Amino acid sequence: MSVVPQTLFDKVWQAHVVSQEPDCPPILYIDLHLIHEVTSPQAFAELASRGIKVRRPDRTVATMDHLTPTLPKKLAVLDDSAKNLLDTLERNCEEHGIKLYPWGSGSEGIVHVIGPELGATQPGKTIVCGDSHTATHGAFGALAFGIGTSEVGHVLATQCLLQERPKTLEVVLSGTPGPGVGAKDIILGLCSQIGIGGATGHVIEYRGDAISALSMDERMTICNMSIEVGARAGMIAPDETTFEYMKCRPMAPAGEAWDAALAGWKRLRTDEGASFDRTVHLDVSALEPMLTYGTNPGMGMGVSGKIPDPTNANSASEADALSKALDYMGLKAGNPLAGQKVDVVFVGSCTNSRMQDLRDAASILRGRKVAEGTRVLIVPGSAAIKREAEAEGLDRVFTEAGAEWREAGCSMCIAMNGDALEPGQYAVSTSNRNFEGRQGKGSRTFLASPLMAAAAAITGCLTDVRTLLNE
Amino acid sequence: MQEFGTLQSKSIKILVDDIDTDQIIPARFLKTTDKLGLGKNLFSNWRYGEDGSENADFALNQEAMQGRTILLAGDNFGCGSSREHAPWALSSWGFRVIISTSFADIFRSNALKNGLLLIEVDAEQHALLVAAKDDANIAIDLAAQELTLAGGAPSEFPIDAFSKRCLLDGLDQLGYLQSFESNIEEYEKGR
Numbered sequence A: 001m002s003v004v005p006q007t008l009f010d011k012v013w014q015a016h017v018v019s020q021e022p023d024c025p026p027i028l029y030i031d032l033h034l035i036h037e038v039t040s041p042q043a044f045a046e047l048a049s050r051g052i053k054v055r056r057p058d059r060t061v062a063t064m065d066h067l068t069p070t071l072p073k074k075l076a077v078l079d080d081s082a083k084n085l086l087d088t089l090e091r092n093c094e095e096h097g098i099k100l101y102p103w104g105s106g107s108e109g110i111v112h113v114i115g116p117e118l119g120a121t122q123p124g125k126t127i128v129c130g131d132s133h134t135a136t137h138g139a140f141g142a143l144a145f146g147i148g149t150s151e152v153g154h155v156l157a158t159q160c161l162l163q164e165r166p167k168t169l170e171v172v173l174s175g176t177p178g179p180g181v182g183a184k185d186i187i188l189g190l191c192s193q194i195g196i197g198g199a200t201g202h203v204i205e206y207r208g209d210a211i212s213a214l215s216m217d218e219r220m221t222i223c224n225m226s227i228e229v230g231a232r233a234g235m236i237a238p239d240e241t242t243f244e245y246m247k248c249r250p251m252a253p254a255g256e257a258w259d260a261a262l263a264g265w266k267r268l269r270t271d272e273g274a275s276f277d278r279t280v281h282l283d284v285s286a287l288e289p290m291l292t293y294g295t296n297p298g299m300g301m302g303v304s305g306k307i308p309d310p311t312n313a314n315s316a317s318e319a320d321a322l323s324k325a326l327d328y329m330g331l332k333a334g335n336p337l338a339g340q341k342v343d344v345v346f347v348g349s350c351t352n353s354r355m356q357d358l359r360d361a362a363s364i365l366r367g368r369k370v371a372e373g374t375r376v377l378i379v380p381g382s383a384a385i386k387r388e389a390e391a392e393g394l395d396r397v398f399t400e401a402g403a404e405w406r407e408a409g410c411s412m413c414i415a416m417n418g419d420a421l422e423p424g425q426y427a428v429s430t431s432n433r434n435f436e437g438r439q440g441k442g443s444r445t446f447l448a449s450p451l452m453a454a455a456a457a458i459t460g461c462l463t464d465v466r467t468l469l470n471e
Numbered sequence B: 001m002q003e004f005g006t007l008q009s010k011s012i013k014i015l016v017d018d019i020d021t022d023q024i025i026p027a028r029f030l031k032t033t034d035k036l037g038l039g040k041n042l043f044s045n046w047r048y049g050e051d052g053s054e055n056a057d058f059a060l061n062q063e064a065m066q067g068r069t070i071l072l073a074g075d076n077f078g079c080g081s082s083r084e085h086a087p088w089a090l091s092s093w094g095f096r097v098i099i100s101t102s103f104a105d106i107f108r109s110n111a112l113k114n115g116l117l118l119i120e121v122d123a124e125q126h127a128l129l130v131a132a133k134d135d136a137n138i139a140i141d142l143a144a145q146e147l148t149l150a151g152g153a154p155s156e157f158p159i160d161a162f163s164k165r166c167l168l169d170g171l172d173q174l175g176y177l178q179s180f181e182s183n184i185e186e187y188e189k190g191r
Ligand code: SF4
Pocket: A065, A066, A110, A111, A112, A131, A133, A349, A350, A351, A409, A410, A413, A414, A431, A432
């Protein structure tokens, strides 16, 4: 019997199709539903108005992250509307028997950080959340994607979604990154190569030697930003690195169940000869540390580059977009980015707030001082990471350098909790979006890795971190 | 959900590529448990100045644009965050149709849940619509999948059968999913 070779995506997808009616998208079963305070209240309200209970509270996990303050312990929430959303989530979880990791409990964190940390995120699962960076969980070989609030309601009520089958895109990463170049530079490199709509309608599988060599923290950074090229999800086949990470996580299977799970997980790889709808290659050895200069993650370049000139753009609309972006950013075509003054440095977000990110930032800040007039915020992704970093003494490295060491949360990634830039201010940010106003109205963002962010913290301007590695 | 049949309107042109959901509705307006009333925050950062005054040159603030229900946008509309507040704000302002050369995936799915018709046109047709006079009428017939620019011939636009049915009949997707309860139970038992 000949078996049709399948991709990793095909395998996970096929295992979750509940029903397939003609002229209707397949009904897909969802193993794990993550919820947070901002995109869930209207979904619970919909259930209430129909008198429906949550179908599988045991497959639902809640945390508070977007609106929670990151100043030490139980300080006032930003305003009444923020408080109302936090209270509403707590009430909804209580009423439906959903496990909540509340703010201030010591178990809270950014939804995409705590899922893996708890071991709730597992290879081969389907995972959704009312948040576009759900793709993060794909680093474990899960099919994980963001959904809207109506769909949050669908999953709460039925544990299922109506989903068109996406196309597949293979991203082959080869080569060894040079010094100062890491996972964030790789994904920013992909964004600038294929553009922010480059993978719309597709699920990406990241493959190649350069991927196998990465830690789980780094793989999560890459999968996290799959949405920034428009992809539905990003996946990486699980391997020994994945299994090692999974072992002994609180919600991971144990004992015999572990052995059984492991046997299944090992089959979760793309078969020899399986085909993808598209393929893209990226040689990571050619990358420099990356920075964005514009107002979407695709407008990025190597640190030694010059800001592109709209007159050289491929089309009129591209030229328009670039002029508009440079205008907003207050930058001039043809100039280098290095040396550009920055006001704030933010290390955090579900892209770069895990231990490896904090260690990277600390490696540059250790024994040095933050530049005069630069504000530096370091925000761990979860309360557990905060404790681990403190046990390692990273908090002292940061505070001795003159940075602020905060409580866990989304913080300045989305600037909903009070941590925000002033209009016109420049920030180097390890988050995932440099959209106009993303970090506060009028905010101007340069996306970069934790290493590059730390370098800017020391010098007060955009700086090639490689010059600090050699010192 | 509001049903969609035919519609005729002049368009509002916001011809920027890659309009992300942070522009459609900035995050500071997401602190609500409601869906209604978000129209006043639609495109807030482009629409209002520092002091809250209206930017006179932004389309939504112009007298002649009031009451129009078709938005003509640039490529890759609705990228970025998954916030359904984006279609809520667009609908709440009064839009019923958005025309672009492409839409981001999550936005597309969210729009459908809210009776917002997304029409994907090719670059050539997009250019025709962009070049048309500001007060040119556009007629849309969903059942026939036809778009007609005043003075021109009707042209067909693509839409998948399910989305079409959802919009034409105002299909309740949650109710539809619930009707598969026995399949879902069976699936769970079979794992
Ligand atoms: S850290 Fe930023 S991108 Fe991640 S979940 Fe929070 S707001 Fe969204």
